[in-house]
Amino acid sequence: MPAILSKIREQATRVQPSLALGVGVGVALAACAVYSTRDKKQAPPCNNNNNYKILKNGNIHTEDNVKTNETCGGRCGAEQCALCRGEVDTDNKQNIEDADETQSIEEHVPGLNLEFLRQLISLARIMVPGFRSHEVALLTAHTLCLFSRTFxxxxxxxxxxxxxxHIVQKDMRSFSSLLMQWFGIAIPATFINSMIRYLESRLALAFRTRLVNHAYELYFKNQTYYRVANLDARIENADHRLTEDVSVFTQSVAHLYSSLTKPCFDLLLIVLTLASYSNKMKGNIFIGPGIATVVICATGQVLRMLSPRFGALAGEEARMRANLRHVHASLIAHAEEVAFYGGHKVELGQLQSAYKQLVAQMTSVFNKKLWYVMLEQFCMKYLWSGTGMVMLALPILTGTKEGGESNSISARTEYMTTSRNLLNSAADAIERLMSSYKEVVTLAGYATRVSDMLLVFGEVARGRCVRAVHVAPPHQAFQVTFRDNQPVPQGKVMYTDDLSIKLRNVPIVTPACDVVAAGVTLDIAPGTHLLIVGPNGCGKSSLFRIISGLWPVFGGELSVPRPCACGHCADETNTSDACASRPIMFYIPQRPYMSAGSLLDQVTYPSRAAPDDAAAEERARRILRAVRLHAAAARLGGLRAVRDWRATLSGGEKQRLAMARMFYHRPVYALLDECTSAVSMETEVVMYEEAVKEGITLLSITHRPSVWKYHTHVLEFDGAGNWSFRKLDKESAVSSPAINSAATSTPAEPPAEH
Known part of the structure; x- marks a missing residue:
């Protein structure tokens, strides 16, 4: 290698400085093109205006009315809001002061412009966090391999x-010696080539790991995973963006770095070497590079003007792939319901429709690529080959008669062979640079999807959700406040120290801004077992979502128990101790969630018992016996058996297992949403009696009269926005019209999806 470097340096020093400068300028003009940019749109105003602040570990501070005569000066762009001052937390349970600063998504066509550069720089800061990171080491090694491959x-x-x-000179000895060098250089050359591909794959994996970890942190911060799917409508199929789009983006970035770096190295060194050979042949060294520069620049401008918008096409294709995958996942998740209904024809039609849309998009891309690739191949293969022949012939045709050795047939043959190989390498480098434009604009499409995903995650974590909403009619008792066509939560959330739940004129408003009940006022203390009744769609389950903090409070005052202040509940990573206090609320839906893991993991969810925790196993056995699941546990292999519990257990067994979770954690309040509809009445009565004995306050939505005696108060909704809260008279409960209508309602109310 030192001999090679010395030879290249010696050849480079023989080139005149003006020639090197001219060739360098020509290469720069050929490799780079000026593309149009677009003015950046002003970000839309921020719509959060909650007037409360919840500090870390449960400290609360209420805010006065928001001032509207000050200018924000930040990303809001309009009136100063509490969010832009950093004075609010739109999560009803935990703090969001550490949420990332975000800005709104702007509608634009992906392409090589300033917006793409801004997105790429923002993502690069995530993928390469510092100069001492593992990614910088991989980049350095990859660059050295690319540089060595050029030499x-x-x-x-x-x-x-x-x-x-030496073949022309018939020098057998020198030919044999050079042939041995040829086979000797093949070993490091093949190693370098393999290392380039290996480091490119490692680099893509490292970039993906950084992005995935950052995205997961945002995705699980302040229940973003729930809010993105239910309260925000800007991202469709977030799972596809978190998996496929991030993977394709990082692979494209790593491949694009190789596609741009090595051609640049090739051009800088090969052009200098070609110029030195031309100077050695005593020929004109300016005409050939000048012609090549003009041809390459003209080719680049023609291809730029006639190139389709590959970035927008790639983004649309990715969206259609995600839609097709979503339809497949939906069919798998609801296969049993579809089979019972016999809805295979409808599902087949939806699958075929999604696939036809993808096929039509891909066909359109193929059609646009057909003529563009034809034009590209004509310019880069035939036009450039003819220009290369002219460049090789000019130094010989215009060379002087001086210098016997340089004008010999063997010397000219050596020059033609070496220059042809170098010129082919230079042409291949320029072609890769020109072809990389398609990769860049394709990368812009994936960069837009990944960047928009992270922006939405950050905004949703800060409480800003955007979706289509309905403006309530004027005759309703409560009117949602809107700013810039987006709802503004005006309610106050406060913490209580006596474990009580209080609602003062709190409306029940869906994420689409449908007011299902206005001004609900009630007091719930430990021991106040509340029965919630009413027709379907009247807001029974929605009340649970508001109390739990999943939905924003649009008006009134909501007082909830102060959350635990221990390090475990505050999601501090430096603590390994579990929370020793009772959880405040525990929600059990009609269709409980079965996580991956053993049967013991299902009982202890959302916590996990240690492998050697005998006390947890014994407690789980007692609870399973209480909910009459001990026989099923023995049949399925015991507490440590691992199965697909969603497919293994029946509907009633899943509901009893969800009640076992409640008994294991012993919360202060249990939000029971038709959670025993598939359980026999005898078992249901046993579980309710056990819950009351354990000191668990029940907030129940149920249609079975057999469990009404375990409740002390009733909250009745009539479906027209009216409600009543009163103490439950167990003897005359059967005569209540609202309770009777609830009891005779045949279908159990499934969890509402928003």
Whole structure:
């Protein structure tokens, strides 16, 4: 290698400085093109205006009315809001002061413009966090391999020219020596080539790991995973963006770095070497590079003007792939319901429709690529080949008669062979640079999807959700406040120290801004077992979502128990101790969630018992016996058996297992949403009696009269926005019209989806 470097340096020093400068300028003009940019749109105003602040570990501070005569000066762009001052937390249970600063998504066509550069820089800061990171080490090693491969290419081309020269001279000894060098250089050359591909794959994996970890942190911060799917409508199929789009983006970034770096190295060194050979042949060294520069620049401008918008096409294709995958996932998740209904024809039609849309988009891309690739191949293969022949012939045709050795047939043959190989490498480098434009604009499409995903995650974590909403009619008792066509939560959330729940004129408003009940006022203390009744769609389950903090409070005052202040509940990573206090609220839906893991993991969810925790196993056995699941546990292999519990257990067994979770954690309040509809009445009565004995306050939505006696108060909704809260008279409960209508309602109310 030192001999190779010395040879290249010696050849480079023979080139005149003006020639090197001219060639460098020509290469720069050929490799780079000026593309139009677009003015950046002003970000829409921020719509959060909650007037409360919840500090870390439950400290609360209420805010006065928001001032509207000050200018924000931040990303809001309009009136100063509490969010832009950093004075609010739109999560009803935990703090969001550490949420990332975000800005709104702007509608634009992906392409090579300033917006793409801004997105790429923002994502690069995530993928490469610092100069001492693992990614920088991989980039450095990858760059050194690319640089070494360029030197090896020049040396191999020079060696091949020398071999041809000695073949023409019939020098068998020198030919044999150079041939042995040829086979010797193949070992490091193949190693370098393999290392380039290996480091490119490692680099893509490292970039993906950084992005995935950052995205997961945002995705699980302040229940973003729930809010993105239910309260925000800007991202469809977030799972596809978190998996496929991030993977394709990082692979494209790593491949694009190789596609741009090595051609630049090739051009800088190969052009200098070609100029030195032309100077050695005593020919004109300015005409050939000048012609090549003009041809390459003209080719680049023509291809730029006629190139389709590959970025927008790639983004649309990715969206359709995500839609097709979503339809498949939906069919798998609801296969049993579809089979019972016999809805295979409808599902087949939806699958075929999604696939036809994808096929039509891909066909459109193929059609646009057809003529563009034809034009590209004509310019880069035939036009450039003819220009290369002119460049090779000019130094010989215009060379002087001086210098016997340089004008010999063997010397000219060596020059032609070496220059042809170097020129082919330079042409290949320029072609890769020109072809990389398609990769860049395709990368812009995926960069837009990944960047928009992270922006939405950050905004949703801060409480800003955007979706289509309905403006309530004027005759309703409560009117949602809107700013810039987006709802503004005006309610106050406060913490209580006596474990009580209080609602003062709190409306029940869906994420689409439908007011299902206005001004609900009630007091719930530990021991106040509340029965919630009413027709379907009247807001029974929605009340649970508001109390739990999943939905924003649009008006009134909501007082909830102060959350636990221990390190475990505050999601501090430096603590390994579990929370020793009772959880405040525990929600059990009609269709409980079965997580991956053993049967013991299902009982202890959302916590996990240690493998050697005998006390947890014994407690789980007692609870399973209480909910009459001990026989099923023995049949399925015991507490440590791992199965697909969603498919293994029946509907009633899943509901009893969800009640076992409640008994294991012993919360202060249990939000029971038709959670025993598939359980026999005898078992249901046993579980309710056990819950009351354990000191668990029940907030129940149920249609079975057998469990009414375990409740002390009733909250009745009539479906027209009216409600009543009163103490439950167990003897006359059967005569209540609202309770009777609830009891005779045949279908159990499924969890509402928003």
């Amino acid at each position: 090896l290419s020049i040396y191999v081309a020079s060696l091949e020219g020398s071999i041809v020269k």
